[in-house]
Amino acid sequence: MGDGAAAVLFRLIGLQVIKSASQGGFGEAVTRKEDRRLVTGRGRYVDDVRPPNVAYAAFCRTDIAHARIVSIDISTAREGPGVIDILTGADVVADGLGDIPCESIPPAITKGIWHRTPFPVLVHDRVMAIGDPVAVVIAETRRQAADAAELIEVEYEELRVVATLEAALEPNAPLVYEDAPGNLCFDISIGDVAATEAAFAAAAHVVELATRQPRVAHASMEPRGAVGEYDIRNERFTLTTSTQNPHGVRRLLAEHVLKLPAHKVRVVADDVGGGFGLKGRLFPEEAVVLWASRRTGHPVKWIASRTESFLTDYHGRDQMAAGRIALDDQGRVLGLKVDTCHNLGCRLAPAGGVSPFLTARMVTGPYAVPAAHVQVKGAYSNTRSTTSYRGAGRPEATFFIERILDKAAQVLSIDPVEIRRRNLVKAEQMPFKNALLDTYDCGEFQAVLDKALKVANWSGFEARKKASEKDGKLRGRGLCCFIEVAAISNERMEVRFDPSGRATILAGTFSHGQGHETIYAQMVSDWLGVPFDEIGFVDGDTDQVSHGGGTYASRSITVGGSALRFACDEIIEKARRIAAWMLAADAADISFDQGIFALANTNKSVTLPDAAKAAYRPMGFPVELGVGLEAVGYYSASPQNYPNGCHIAEVEIDPDFGTVLVDRYVAVDDVGFVANPLLLEGQLHGSVAQGIGPALFERVIYDESGQLLTAAFTEYGMPRAHHMPDIAGDVHPVPTKTNPLGVKGGAEMGTIAAPPTILQAIEDAIDYPQRGEFPFPALSQIIIEARRAGGSQTA
Amino acid sequence: MTKQIATFKVNGRTREAIVEPHMLLVDVLRDHLGLTGTKRACASGNCGACTVLADGIPICSCLTLAVRAQDRELTTVEGLVDSQGNLHPLQKAFITHCASQCGYCTAGMLMSASALLNADPRPTEEDVKRSISGNLCRCTGYVKIVEAILDAANEMTDAKEIPA
Structure with a gap:
């Protein structure tokens, strides 16, 4: 492991990364392996997958928020051009498809005392929110499916909303x-x-x-979508989907909905265009495309329209x-x-x-x-x-x-x-058991606060405020101290050498924009001394990765990284025994450093790739050393870890229009050991954007009849480039001892800190009389009204 | 709806496809011409993921009828690399700055930015932000995208100013 968050930026000349001795190390600012395919349009998302003979699904969804289904008439729709089949909630019941369960109510806290809800994949009796699916059309083209879905007639008996x-x-x-x-x-x-x-x-x-x-809406840029394929020869399902958690989706599908052994279901996710928690578990449409594929004999594809996303994404x-x-x-x-x-x-x-x-x-x-x-x-x-x-x-x-x-x-x-x-909480109070359920293992919150004040030039605020006043603007500042809890559940990571002596990482976590292919390769390159560029990577395929927990809750670097560390340790021990055999020596006399096993007091050595190759010799290799070289590492996030930070924002408000410009944003975070500063910065910027949105304009609105008023990007405010401030990010790493890497979660700081920070700054700017109470989001009209009501404050 | 054979000039090649009059350019590029780098994310011109160049001008391919794009020189993200397969300075800068996260908006960002740099080789930060004001990104907070575009502009201008 490196000894700090050294920021070593590699310059690209042509496509060749200039290599230094430490290139690709854990803790360095390495550019991403993923990006070559993403900048050339070679990413593969669900809508880019088009199996031969594919048919398209379109859902008939309720436009009434709460109603009993009296009847569904599919006769006209069935006559539509290209229509292959139409399935309803009654078919779901007839075919015995199970409900989607909720498994995330913590038993330790609730003692199991909570109300359960039915969650069918197509609704057959009572629609409960606008957008609930009542039928699905399978047709030869997307347009034919959508047109036919419009022809389905559903009679509803409306219920109170x-x-x-x-x-x-x-x-x-x-x-x-x-x-x-x-x-x-x-x-x-x-x-x-x-x-x-x-x-x-x-x-x-x-x-x-x-x-x-x-x-708020997650509004991932890639809408949800799924391709379901039933292989009649092997009686197996394959789902290609946009998810954060392929094994979780497979388990819910197999165990609860399709009621099959899990090995009958394969879930694949290639590139995934954003998740943010949305795509953590199963959605009904993912089950429907598989079921419809078995019913029709076609691969079945469904991609949500943007309005469908706003209506039906959790x-x-x-x-x-x-x-x-x-x-x-x-x-x-x-x-x-x-x-x-x-x-x-x-x-x-x-x-x-x-x-x-x-x-x-x-x-x-x-x-x-x-x-x-x-x-x-x-x-x-x-x-x-x-x-x-x-x-x-x-x-x-x-x-x-x-x-x-x-x-x-x-x-x-x-x-x-x-x-x-x-x-x-003071550093000397650590570990600190809080008054609820958690014990914070480490952290220097006062030092983090002091550093943030310094980076923000907190004391220089008055001069900046005067400068804003000269421009007729109101300037205010706000700060927020926060702690989060990161990483959850266990994980399994595998390192497998192939007969060419090259290593592949098989990850149970699932990268959907975080850059795991890069970060895990940095780790393996560092720990095993194998070249960064030669490390293979697999995630997102339940046939290739035997088990995994997916990616959410800032868990991957903690649980995936720690499990990977243990896998690498085991590789070294296995390969040491192989090297001992190759050198006809005792394993205890063999040291390992930077990819080379050396026999003490001699100049004899064996490289790790050569040991791996030897392990694949078909004959002459002692079978007690196994065949091949691979290892699995396990880790469980118990206890979890506690990233923390202090963020400071300054806003400038136009008093005539009530518009808020977030002008300066300072973030000092303790994410423990920094795995890759370049990627951490990206997580900071993105999370700040997702905090600025709700602070200023993002919100989902239903009217009193349960109609969704924010079902398009024209109605739902999304942060754009000009909303973003200058962001000064810094770290105050206090590595945790709760995991072998000293890392803490590092992906959610801005969404946590930005809203209260910005609200406080707005109150400061307009000298709002009731501090702490300004409505959220702080829309321009509310700011104008607040100033009018307050009356006294002028620029 | 009559099907017709339409001819497109995409990324310097002439391509034919059987299209119907209602078909959108984004769907023809993706489903008929195999150019899936262009993304469909809102199909209403609000997010910019489907941005391509038509005669050098950035357009939303989700708002353009395919048949109307026949007589125009189209460039998609697949056409940014040169004939030897070398990356465009914008693509290199996106990698260096880590300006992609999930990558779904990236093609649209690159196309909007390339239109800007073609029109204005020395853009200010404000110019850059304006040029991508129609492009949504949910992951990056735009910071590194803006940095990458400015960096690519410098790179391209420097390259041009080296005396022959």
């Missing part, structure tokens, strides 16, 4: 499920009620706040929190009580519980809060299911604690920096 989280929680709200009173799926408490009440009783100040997270966030914070007269936090409720949508998505429970776990943030109590609820509504969206719960938690600290700072007349400084 619960269109928002607020509506779901109304005392006399219609019930989305008769057996879920109050429209609640779960209502769980964590923390210490008595200790928290005692803290409030002893408090000098109590500050209250309610926050509301808008619903959404993110959509949460409200209300709580109180108890403080002493010095602004030190004594206790925290939070009630949080998440809109789960119309049925539980396969990863439906992740965000609510992570919100609850992480709501005390990086602060030494002595007592806390969180009530976490999940509610149903006639909206699309919600799932993890980049950050998953940590943005919601961070938003609440940061905003209530801002309000407390105002109430107690303490500087926003100072109130944080007084409450951050």
